[in-house]
């Protein structure tokens with residue numbers, strides 16, 4: 341649904357019931373109110389964009405969503421150049437570099453302030469690990485304490501759970517690692533796709549039944565879009581961490597897709613420490629086991645398909661996209 345101004349005002353009125361009582365909720369609509377919406381902001385969260393349909397990859401959204409990133413990033417450079425930006429819109433792996441180029445062009449790029457939101461991968465990873473074989477219960481762990489770092493990016497094999505670094509320490513069989521990795525990497529697709537009776541699905545449903553969560557995650561949207569409520573949860577969790585960092589809280593660590601020197605890729609999701617300036621510290625990958633080392637090589641070698649390159653060249657008529665091509669060619 342494209343919201344009209346009534347819908348926006350209704351949403352703002354409903355959201356005004358949220359606590360704390362001094363919270364102010366205001367609704368803005370369209371390009372003409374963009375500056376009013378952005379002026380003075382410390383944190384800008386960008387979920388606006390088109391979600392994928394069954395059969396699409398996140399990269400298929402590039403051409404549509406890149407334009408929205410451009411408009412909003414330009415608004416940020418004008419109205420709140422010091423704001424921390426949380427980019428949710430897909431493809432995160434490409435929209436973050438686009439935003440970086442636009443911010444650079446406007447002379448207000450601070451790599452500490454641009455964060456692609458990969459929190460949903462971590463939320464999924466934590467949940468799947470907790471449910472998987474009821475390990476948390478068996479081991480007497482508090483599920484809230486479980487923390488699975490997910491690094492790399494936010495698409496397919498670039499979503500890279502570090503299962504050897506789960507806290508509190510857990511050990512997994514090779515079968516469990518394969519199952520969990522695939523489930524975490526395909527979490528978004530699980531929601532987007534119409535349920536198929538494939539062998540893979542039956543296996544996962546069967547394993548889910550073992551964990552008492554029979555079929556909960558399947559056919560969730562069944563062709564009607566992508567994850568919304570779990571994304572809202574992840575977005576709030578991540579934004580809250582950014583805000584606590586901005587207020588000076590210590591030791592706020594989350595995973596995010598950020599400008600990076602951890603690998604040779606210019607952008608990479610890692611554990612980061614959040615603070616008054618946004619990303620204060622990017623943590624190295626830490627010790628990887630043999631399996632993770634080989635999977636990481638697969639993720640780093642991830643290439644865009646030739647037909648996607650054609651789409652990129654078509655879009656390159658626009659000047660900002662030419663800049664992105666340069667970034668992507670360096671990245672890929």
Ligand SMILES: NC(=O)C1=CN([C@@H]2O[C@H](COP(=O)(O)OP(=O)(O)OC[C@H]3O[C@@H](n4cnc5c(N)ncnc54)[C@H](O)[C@@H]3O)[C@@H](O)[C@H]2O)C=CC1
Pocket residue numbers: 341342343387388389390391392401405408427428429430431432457458459460461494565566567568571
């Ligand atoms: N980073 C992540 O983990 C996740 C990212 N996503 C991405 O978030 C984006 C939004 O997904 P949903 O919320 O499911 O879609 P949705 O269709 O439910 O909502 C998108 C909203 O964006 C607005 N919008 C569309 N074009 C716009 C424009 N030009 N300017 C301003 N607003 C515009 C629409 O009016 C709508 O309210 C998609 O790109 C999706 O792939 C979704 C889930 C997880």
Ligand SMILES: O=C([O-])CC(=O)C(=O)O
Pocket residue numbers: 391392398430460527528529531532566567
């Ligand atoms: O899969 C999608 O299109 C939406 C998304 O990024 C996710 O749910 O992780």
